[in-house]
Amino acid sequence: MNGFGGGDTIVALATPAGVGAIAIVRVSGKEARALAGRLFRSRGEIEPRRVLYGEIVDEHGVAIDKGVVIFSSAPHSYTGEDTVEFQVHGSPVVAREVMRAAVACGARYATAGEFTRRAFLNGKLDLHEAAAVADLIAAESRSAARAALANLGGGLMREVRELRARIAEVLEELAGAIDFPDEVPEPDRDGLISRLGDVICELERLLRSGEAGRMVREGVPVAIVGPPNAGKSSLLNALLGEDRALVSEIAGTTRDTIEESISVDGVQVRLIDTAGIREHADRLEAAGIERTRRALESARVAIVVLDGSAPLGDEARAIVAETAQRARVLFLNKADLGVHPDHTQRDAVVGSVREHATLQAIREAIAHAGWGGALPDLERPHLASLVELDAVREALTALHAARETLERGDPGDLISGDLQAAFSALGHITGDAATEELLTGIFARFCIGK
Numbered sequence: 004m005n006g007f008g009g010g011d012t013i014v015a016l017a018t019p020a021g022v023g024a025i026a027i028v029r030v031s032g033k034e035a036r037a038l039a040g041r042l043f044r045s046r047g048e049i050e051p052r053r054v055l056y057g058e059i060v061d062e063h064g065v066a067i068d069k070g071v072v073i074f075s076s077a078p079h080s081y082t083g084e085d086t087v088e089f090q091v092h093g094s095p096v097v098a099r100e101v102m103r104a105a106v107a108c109g110a111r112y113a114t115a116g117e118f119t120r121r122a123f124l125n126g127k128l129d130l131h132e133a134a135a136v137a138d139l140i141a142a143e144s145r146s147a148a149r150a151a152l153a154n155l156g157g158g159l160m161r162e163v164r165e166l167r168a169r170i171a172e173v174l175e176e177l178a179g180a181i182d183f184p185d186e187v188p189e190p191d192r193d194g195l196i197s198r199l200g201d202v203i204c205e206l207e208r209l210l211r212s213g214e215a216g217r218m219v220r221e222g223v224p225v226a227i228v229g230p231p232n233a234g235k236s237s238l239l240n241a242l243l244g245e246d247r248a249l250v251s252e253i254a255g256t257t258r259d260t261i262e263e264s265i266s267v268d269g270v271q272v273r274l275i276d277t278a279g280i281r282e283h284a285d286r287l288e289a290a291g292i293e294r295t296r297r298a299l300e301s302a303r304v305a306i307v308v309l310d311g312s313a314p315l316g317d318e319a320r321a322i323v324a325e326t327a328q329r330a331r332v333l334f335l336n337k338a339d340l341g342v343h344p345d346h347t348q349r350d351a352v353v354g355s356v357r358e359h360a361t362l363q364a365i366r367e368a369i370a371h372a373g374w375g376g377a378l379p380d381l382e383r384p385h386l387a388s389l390v391e392l393d394a395v396r397e398a399l400t401a402l403h404a405a406r407e408t409l410e411r412g413d414p415g416d417l418i419s420g421d422l423q424a425a426f427s428a429l430g431h432i433t434g435d436a437a438t439e440e441l442l443t444g445i446f447a448r449f450c451i452g453k
């Protein structure tokens with residue numbers, strides 16, 4: 004039976020599957036109200052924003068459950084369409100029955116993210132805010148949730164649009180001078196350089212806060228590396244406050260990488276303990292060392308642990324040199340046994356995993372190496388997705404090229420291509436140039452029912 008044609012009204016469970024106190028079945032679309040009229044019996048009238056208690060029945064009028072129904076009329080709902088929420092007892096059987104009855108009355112099951120997609124299409128939220136909804140749901144720490152909430156506030160799209168408009172302005176002025184060289188004078192070069200400089204500055208700020216946002220959301224990978232027996236696993240255990248990794252005086256104890264998270268200044272730090280790096284390792288240990296190399300490559304920060312009480316061996320020397328150019332924390336451990344004169348590295352934390360003060364110094368050093376000690380203000384809206392950050396990077400590359408062209412004294416019209424590239428890259432963020440592919444990517448992150 005298909006009472007309400009068009010397949011335009013969607014239904015889904017909005018609460019997690021499984022047993023709970025309450026299950027919410029959400030319906031959105033043109034026929035939502037009529038559907039509620041059929042599947043709900045109550046003494047009260049179904050009116051917008053009125054909470055009604057009554058009986059939920061199937062398409063034949065057979066009772067399914069007693070519960071609450073809330074109707075929101077378009078456009079004052081999450082999706083911007085007529086929406087009905089059935090709040091029933093949290094039984095998977097009851098929820099399934101309500102959805103089945105809704106489908107029997109002409110609704111269809113929603114796909115993942117379809118409610119939010121409709122909200123976007125109806126102008127209830129922009130792409131950035133839609134992604135923030137997904138981020139909020141996926142947030143694994145308080146700071147990640149707060150950052151996502153800031154993005155739900157919107158405002159960022161206006162900032163990006165404004166920057167985009169400033170690029171368009173320069174483009175138009177240049178085009179005018181090219182098309183009507185006699186009437187329109189070529190724009191003042193220094194003025195152009197400084198205007199582009201301002202846009203570059205703003206975009207770099209957006210990029211920085213966006214990168215910080217990603218760190219807060221995804222955690223910061225930190226690899227603990229060094230020669231065997233230096234105390235890497237001991238450091239992991241001490242920072243965690245539990246005996247997670249095996250520790251022994253035998254060099255080569257750790258064979259596989261072990262990952263555990265701690266919180267540093269509210270940021271999730273993903274500590275990765277690794278196999279000690281040395282030359283003459285057996286096959287199994289060599290495989291472990293290979294994993295160490297991979298962990299080191301993908302980590303944002305390396306903690307290089309050395310036995311500070313022993314002479315600086317070749318392996319230690321090699322790791323120190325290898326990590327010199329990257330974000331790292333140099334840690335001379337076992338200082339309780341004395342510090343060997345070989346160790347002259349000035350930037351090192353010197354101490355022992357057994358001392359509280361040393362652990363505190365290492366936490367601070369992680370914060371410093373990982374995010375410069377203080378995160379940009381994430382309470383303000385900031386770029387969140389990789390797509391957005393890539394778009395800003397692309398725009399920045401093009402704008403830098405344009406500015407260099409001008410600074411070299413080359414003709415102004417040579418920069419139009421770069422400006423156009425920057426303009427269209429930013430269009431990907433504002434949705435003005437959003438492709439179907441991009442939309443699908445964003446809404447595929449949602450669960451069904453959101």
Ligand SMILES: Nc1nc2c(ncn2[C@@H]2O[C@H](COP(=O)(O)OP(=O)(O)OP(=O)(O)O)[C@@H](O)[C@H]2O)c(=O)[nH]1
Pocket residue numbers: 230231232233234235236237238249250251252253254255256257258277278279280336337338339340354355356357
């Ligand atoms: N005295 C002293 N001993 C320590 C300290 N830290 C670790 N140790 C000892 O050093 C030995 C090696 O520690 P581990 O944590 O297993 O070293 P590792 O770097 O993980 O070694 P591999 O997994 O073999 O690469 C153990 O016997 C620890 O008890 C320290 O600060 N002072």
Ligand SMILES: [Mg+2]
Pocket residue numbers: 235236237248249250256257276277278279
């Ligand atoms: Mg170990």
